[in-house]
């Protein structure tokens with residue numbers, strides 16, 4: 600029997616590719632438009648699933664895929680997918696939030712500890728031979744500190760649990776109150792005023808683009824930190840650079856950047872800013888779990904097989 604045809608618009612691990620190819624007739628989305636057109640003319644009407652990572656999926660692309668039933672993304676973020684267009688066509692969109700949230704939350708917790716305890720500069724202090732000349736300045740405690748999470752979804756809630764375990768007071772903000780005991784702030788700026796550390800864990804949407812702007816950073820204030828683990832464009836980087844230059848914010852930890860992999864020089868030169876290269880989910884185990892979850896969603900939707908890991 601002929602295998603079900605799917606489109607692969609993703610660079611994936613050998614294991615994930617092998618699993619996809621064992622289960623499906625896999626067609627790669629060509630980079631060149633003419634080659635893509637030829638593919639759509641040839642097999643477009645037979646493509647029932649899509650294995651996705653980062654590529655743009657807009658209404659024009661979906662129009663070429665009339666049989667598409669599921670887009671399975673190797674990511675939590677879906678800002679590259681026109682979700683309204685997919686929903687209007689009855690296409691399921693699956694992501695991998697459920698298998699990566701804990702890993703991303705772990706990194707965020709680490710980043711918060713690094714900036715609030717100034718671990719990066721304390722390390723330089725020892726290496727630089729400064730210790731014999733005097734003790735390192737005292738730091739602030741995360742215990743009893745108000746930490747605000749913008750976007751209390753899978754990552755936000757995983758981070759909330761971790762912060763609670765280290766004694767921080769968790770607050771959150773988002774479109775609606777959740778069934779949790781943490782204080783809710785409808786307005787993210789109120790959250791920023793109430794909390795000393797703010798962590799961005801919301802998706803990039805038209806509503807969140809530039810959400811952490813000049814006024815938001817002002818609300819955090821000169822003794823506070825901002826941590827961005829979501830998407831670069833949610834934070835106004837120019838406003839952050841300006842706030843740092845005026846000592847109007849204590850520092851930042853950034854895993855994501857508006858123009859990544861390019862990072863503004865002013866941020867790269869600033870000791871108060873911890874920079875990581877979009878590694879929130881970047882462990883061998885979690886990346887494999889993401890590949891597995893992506894395959895499993897396609898198998899569950901399109902075949903009568905029991906997905907390998909369900």
Ligand SMILES: NC(=O)C1=CN([C@@H]2O[C@H](COP(=O)(O)OP(=O)(O)OC[C@H]3O[C@@H](n4cnc5c(N)ncnc54)[C@H](O)[C@@H]3O)[C@@H](O)[C@H]2O)C=CC1
Pocket residue numbers: 674675676677696697699700703749750751752753754755772773774775800801802803804806807828829830854855877878879880881
């Ligand atoms: N740094 C990294 O490596 C990674 C970054 N991410 C980013 O984190 C984002 C969140 O991931 P998950 O927690 O898995 O998603 P999720 O969908 O479980 O949670 C997102 C939360 O944000 C809330 N939200 C939506 N609009 C909002 C708004 N205007 N203001 C405040 N909150 C809003 C939603 O209600 C939801 O509670 C992803 O969309 C992605 O951009 C995800 C994985 C890894």
Ligand SMILES: O=C(O)C(=O)CO
Pocket residue numbers: 673674675676677699879880881
């Ligand atoms: O899953 C995502 O959205 C990422 O940013 C990478 O894990």
